[in-house]
Amino acid sequence: xxxxxxxxxxxxxxxxxxxxxxxxxxxxxxxxxxxxxxxxxxxxxxxxxxxxxxxxxxxxxxxxxxxxxxxxxxxxxxxxxxxxxxxxxxxxxxxxxxxxxxxxxxxxxxxxxxxxxxxxxxxxxxxxxxxxxxxxxxxxxxxxxxxxxxxxxxxxxxxxxxxxxxxxxxxxxxxxxxxxxxxxxxxxxxxxxxxxxxxxxxxxxxxxxxxxxxxxxxxxxxxxxxxxxxxxxxxxxxxxxxxxxxxxxxxxxxxxxxxxxxxxxxxxxxxxxxxxxxxxxxxxxxxxxxxxxxxxxxxxxxxxxxxxxxxxxxxxxxxxxxxxxxxxxxxxxxxxxxxxxxxxxxxxxxxxxxxxxxxxxxxxxxxxxxxxxxxxxxxxxxxxxxxxxxxxxxxxxxxxxxxxxxxxxxxxxxxxxxxxxxxxxxxxxxxxxxxxxxxxxxxxxxxxxxxxxxxxxxxxxxxxxxxxxxxxxxxxxxxxxxxxxxxxxxxxxxxxxxxxxxxxxxxxxxxxxxxxxxxxxxxxxxxxxxxxxxxxxxxxxxxxxxxxxxxxxxxxxxxxxxxxxxxxxxxxxxxxxxxxxxxxxxxxxxxxxxxxxxxxxxxxxxxxxxxxxxxxxxxxxxxxxxxxxxxxxxxxxxxxxxxxxxxxxxxxxxxxxxxxxxxxxxxxxxxxxxxxxxxxxxxxxxxxxxxxxx
Amino acid sequence: xxxxxxxxxxxxxxxxxxxxxxxxxxxxxxxxxxxxxxxxxxxxxxxxxxxxxxxxxxxxxxxxxxxxxxxxxxxxxxxxxxxxxxxxxxxxxxxxxxxxxxxxxxxxxxxxxxxxxxxxxxxxxxxxxxxxxxxxxxxxxxxxxxxxxxxxxxxxxxxxxxxxxxxxxxxxxxxxxxxxxxxxxxxxxxxxxxxxxxxxxxxxxxxxxxxxxxxxxxxxxxxxxxxxxxxxxxxxxxxxxxxxxxxxxxxxxxxxxxxxxxxxxxxxxxxxxxxxxxxxxxxxxxxxxxxxxxxxxx
Numbered sequence: 001x002x003x004x005x006x007x008x009x010x011x012x013x014x015x016x017x018x019x020x021x022x023x024x025x026x027x028x029x030x031x032x033x034x035x036x037x038x039x040x041x042x043x044x045x046x047x048x049x050x051x052x053x054x055x056x057x058x059x060x061x062x063x064x065x066x067x068x069x070x071x072x073x074x075x076x077x078x079x080x081x082x083x084x085x086x087x088x089x090x091x092x093x094x095x096x097x098x099x100x101x102x103x104x105x106x107x108x109x110x111x112x113x114x115x116x117x118x119x120x121x122x123x124x125x126x127x128x129x130x131x132x133x134x135x136x137x138x139x140x141x142x143x144x145x146x147x148x149x150x151x152x153x154x155x156x157x158x159x160x161x162x163x164x165x166x167x168x169x170x171x172x173x174x175x176x177x178x179x180x181x182x183x184x185x186x187x188x189x190x191x192x193x194x195x196x197x198x199x200x201x202x203x204x205x206x207x208x209x210x211x212x213x214x215x216x217x218x219x220x221x222x223x224x225x226x227x228x229x230x231x232x233x234x235x236x237x238x239x240x241x242x243x244x245x246x247x248x249x250x251x252x253x254x255x256x257x258x259x260x261x262x263x264x265x266x267x268x269x270x271x272x273x274x275x276x277x278x279x280x281x282x283x284x285x286x287x288x289x290x291x292x293x294x295x296x297x298x299x300x301x302x303x304x305x306x307x308x309x310x311x312x313x314x315x316x317x318x319x320x321x322x323x324x325x326x327x328x329x330x331x332x333x334x335x336x337x338x339x340x341x342x343x344x345x346x347x348x349x350x351x352x353x354x355x356x357x358x359x360x361x362x363x364x365x366x367x368x369x370x371x372x373x374x375x376x377x378x379x380x381x382x383x384x385x386x387x388x389x390x391x392x393x394x395x396x397x398x399x400x401x402x403x404x405x406x407x408x409x410x411x412x413x414x415x416x417x418x419x420x421x422x423x424x425x426x427x428x429x430x431x432x433x434x435x436x437x438x439x440x441x442x443x444x445x446x447x448x449x450x451x452x453x454x455x456x457x458x459x460x461x462x463x464x465x466x467x468x469x470x471x472x473x474x475x476x477x478x479x480x481x482x483x484x485x486x487x488x489x490x491x492x493x494x495x496x497x498x499x500x501x502x503x504x505x506x507x508x509x510x511x512x513x514x515x516x517x518x519x520x521x522x523x524x525x526x527x528x529x530x531x532x533x534x535x536x537x538x539x540x541x542x543x544x545x546x547x548x549x550x551x552x553x554x555x556x557x558x559x560x561x562x563x564x565x566x567x568x569x570x571x572x573x574x575x576x577x578x579x580x581x582x583x584x585x586x587x588x589x590x591x592x593x594x595x596x597x598x599x600x601x602x603x604x605x606x607x608x609x610x611x612x613x614x615x616x617x618x619x620x621x622x623x624x625x626x627x628x629x630x631x632x633x634x635x636x637x638x639x640x641x642x643x644x645x646x647x648x649x650x651x652x653x654x655x656x657x658x659x660x661x662x663x664x665x666x667x668x669x670x671x672x673x674x675x676x677x678x679x680x681x682x683x684x685x686x687x688x689x690x691x692x693x694x
Numbered sequence: 695x696x697x698x699x700x701x702x703x704x705x706x707x708x709x710x711x712x713x714x715x716x717x718x719x720x721x722x723x724x725x726x727x728x729x730x731x732x733x734x735x736x737x738x739x740x741x742x743x744x745x746x747x748x749x750x751x752x753x754x755x756x757x758x759x760x761x762x763x764x765x766x767x768x769x770x771x772x773x774x775x776x777x778x779x780x781x782x783x784x785x786x787x788x789x790x791x792x793x794x795x796x797x798x799x800x801x802x803x804x805x806x807x808x809x810x811x812x813x814x815x816x817x818x819x820x821x822x823x824x825x826x827x828x829x830x831x832x833x834x835x836x837x838x839x840x841x842x843x844x845x846x847x848x849x850x851x852x853x854x855x856x857x858x859x860x861x862x863x864x865x866x867x868x869x870x871x872x873x874x875x876x877x878x879x880x881x882x883x884x885x886x887x888x889x890x891x892x893x894x895x896x897x898x899x900x901x902x903x904x905x906x907x908x909x910x911x912x913x914x915x916x917x918x919x920x921x922x923x924x925x926x927x928x929x930x931x932x933x934x935x936x937x938x939x940x941x942x943x944x945x946x947x948x949x950x951x952x953x954x955x956x957x958x959x960x961x962x963x964x965x966x967x968x969x970x971x972x973x974x975x976x977x978x979x980x981x982x983x984x985x986x987x988x989x990x991x992x
Binding site: 112113116183184185189190191192197282283288289322323324325326327328329331351353354355357358359361362365366369370372373376377379380381383384386387388389390391392393401404405408409412415416418419420421422423424425427428429491492493494496497498499500501502503504506678679 | 724725726727728735737738741742745746749752753756757759760763764767768769774775776777778779780781782783786787790791793794795798801802805806808809810811812813814815816867868869871875876878879880881882884885886887889890902904906907908909910911912913914915917977978
């Protein structure tokens with residue numbers, strides 16, 4: 001296609017944009033690495049397709065998973081997306097750490113352009129396509145079961161949210177093979193990301209992948225908040241909800257209000273780039289400060305969107321593995337709500353250095369430190385939850401404890417950064433990089449891994465290997481300290497983020513230690529994969545069909561593992577907080593209900609995958625200015641939505657007799673199951689029936 | 695359970711490693727505000743240490759209580775008190791809310807005071823007169839205009855030891871951030887806008903200066919040397935530039951504004967009046983003069 005032709009069928013896309021062609025034409029190390037990454041993705045996709053064909057998995061993939069609107073399957077698919085993207089983003093991190101550890105008075109292995117793309121994709125992926133889907137998946141899987149519901153309020157909308165997020169992730173993955181990604185970092189600050197300074201498709205990839213997922217997250221927030229307000233089981237008052245549901249509620253509210261500024265900011269940036277607008281340009285009245293405000297009006301609540309659900313996980317895990325009720329339940333609820341509200345009042349601390357007056361900076365600095373109060377309260381509430389308990393150091397518990405220790409240090413550096421004068425000195429430095437990794441790795445990732453270890457037996461019916469889990473835990477923990485403590489030191493020594501080459505020899509040792517730590521973090525990730533493989537192979541000895549392997553406290557542990565499609569054969573009547581513990585103590589668990597009723601569940605629908613695929617095409621077409629395809633795919637998206645509104649039969653009925661047969665068979669099995677004392681939790685004795693002490 | 699034994703040790707080790715890291719960074723630093731060469735950086739460092747010490751009131755108890763709790767209430771210790779329904783205590787509740795509130799109160803009060811005290815726009819108290827420097831960030835270089843001396847240096851900054859410097863900064867391209875780590879904090883530069891920063895070197899020396907805000911391929915190379923010299927040396931330097939260096943004219947400026955990394959610093963012996971104001975006005979679409987907060991003309 002000729003580059004001059006403005007009405008090309010493929011827009012701006014040409015053969016030289018394919019990473020392999022590009023590497024062939026410029027055979028240097030950096031291009032070779034980029035092409036290999038693209039190659040890995042293509043080979044990975046081919047292997048998945050081959051395996052699916054070999055095991056005849058296509059039917060099952062389509063009918064059991066992709067078209068499913070069951071909140072549990074949607075949740076699992078979210079987490080699969082998160083793990084796939086985590087693999088890429090961790091490898092990118094290791095690559096950057098390695099590059100920096102040799103790039104002292106040396107150009108290293110990556111070109112400045114490639115390095116710029118790496119930190120941009122690493123940040124964007126970790127926030128939007130690892131943390132967000134992991135959190136959304138966890139909330140999807142657990143929350144409806146904890147409130148005694150059969151699904152979320154809008155199951156199809158839920159699947160569409162998933163597919164919009166997956167579409168965004170797919171666009172980022174496509175950029176590995178076709179074209180370049182942005183070098184503007186995960187925040188994409190203009191005017192650097194304007195068409196004047198960043199021509200080409202990179203920033204457009206960022207804009208459309210982020211826009212798609214931000215719309216998905218807004219819908220998720222609406223869906224979950226509605227579910228919690230409207231779908232709770234009888235007796236499940238707000239103040240009887242497990243803390244994970246409270247944190248899900250707060251996160252949903254934050255999503256509703258905080259995602260909009262991001263969507264708006266990315267669309268305004270798109271108007272600047274595509275239509276010659278001047279919202280954020282240097283001239284014609286544009287002002288990038290508006291972008292910084294909009295972005296962080298989203299960006300700061302986003303931190304709590306991610307961390308609050310993890311706080312919920314820690315509350316559940318610590319309480320369960322201490323064999324005790326949570327200490328200070330109401331205190332934790334108020335602390336969570338305070339954090340949610342305060343998170344909207346601090347966004348300016350991301351740019352104390354923009355030149356506003358001292359009074360503005362001081363107000364936002366104090367507001368920032370105020371968040372430390374409820375957060376500190378939470379930490380001590382969790383500590384007091386363990387006091388007077390009987391603590392079992394399972395993998396999930398170990399991650400939670402390491403979170404407490406590490407998070408407090410991140411809190412310390414957070415308070416340091418909240419002080420505008422000190423922030424002036426460490427803003428943009430590796431100190432800042434160390435700080436936010438110190439919040440997000442223990443605060444989000446450890447939380448999600450703890451949740452994954454904790455609820456895996458519920459979702460798949462067998463326990464994960466504790467031995468491999470603990471091996472992974474040590475790699476994650478030690479790896480974290482080795483990687484990020486040196487970055488704190490480097491930041492204080494004046495080393496700045498996003499630097500492709502250093503000129504100060506005293507940095508070298510610190511950077512090498514940091515790289516060693518990054519390798520340990522990668523090992524931690526790989527050990528999680530080993531754990532999964534080993535556990536799948538040993539699944540017969542690890543089965544917990546009775547559904548309650550940890551002496552769980554909330555309703556999700558009261559049904560089978562894995563749970564039936566409809567979650568609860570009969571909607572439970574909730575009598576107390578820690579509803580399932582109460583049932584077990586009052587001998588009300590595992591009773592046969594008096595009568596069964598028909599259950600309506602939503603039918604599978606291909607609407608969500610169709611919208612998802614159309615969204616990928618739409619984003620791709622916009623990135624490459626293929627206008628006809630953009631129009632076709634956009635019409636496809638809305639055409640699907642309109643067509644769906646004519647479908648009248650969206651539910652199917654599971655007859656009461658079938659529910660009765662399944663449920664009674666399971667109950668019979670549970671009643672025969674041996675009771676496991678907590679000391680033998682990690683043995684094949686544990687089939688999911690917990691010993692009740694009280 | 696084995697894990698019970700390991701954990702307290704690892705917690706202590708992590709704390710020890712952290713302490714070691716901070717201390718050795720402090721001792722080994724030849725750059726950064728923790729090795730200050732001026733009053734602003736020294737004040738920032740002192741404020742940092744103050745915060746860390748106050749925060750220890752919240753952190754140390756956790757680091758002691760957590761390992762003890764894990765050990766004492768381990769499942770194997772049947773002698774430990776077990777109260778599965780213990781969920782609240784008013785005295786503890788008051789303590790865990792009250793203490794953070796008091797600490798944030800103290801830190802907040804100090805924050806307010808220090809934020810005004812160390813406001814980058816606030817001229818530094820000193821007996822010597824202010825030295826005015828106007829800085830323009832370009833891709834990937836720094837242009838320093840000395841309006842009183844009528845000279846310009848690129849990628850090298852000359853200041854006078856013991857004399858406070860007032861920077862007025864703008865950008866001729868994307869947003870950047872100006873910083874000399876050993877002298878103090880940073881401030882953004884933005885096209886069409888002027889920010890200010892007050893710094894001072896209290897000892898003679900050469901300090902690294904840089905842009906901290908990523909701006910593309912030459913970002914890592916966008917650095918300059920800040921030299922603090924005596925008034926006599928400064929005057930001699932300015933005089934030599936005026937004598938021997940070419941003027942900063944339109945051709946030279948057009949060359950500078952092209953994205954590039956300069957192999958060596960450049961100097962210009964004269965510059966038009968209000969050149970800096972012209973750079974700012976170039977983005978705001980008018981030739982009119984811009985007034986800043988204190989009413990003085992740019």
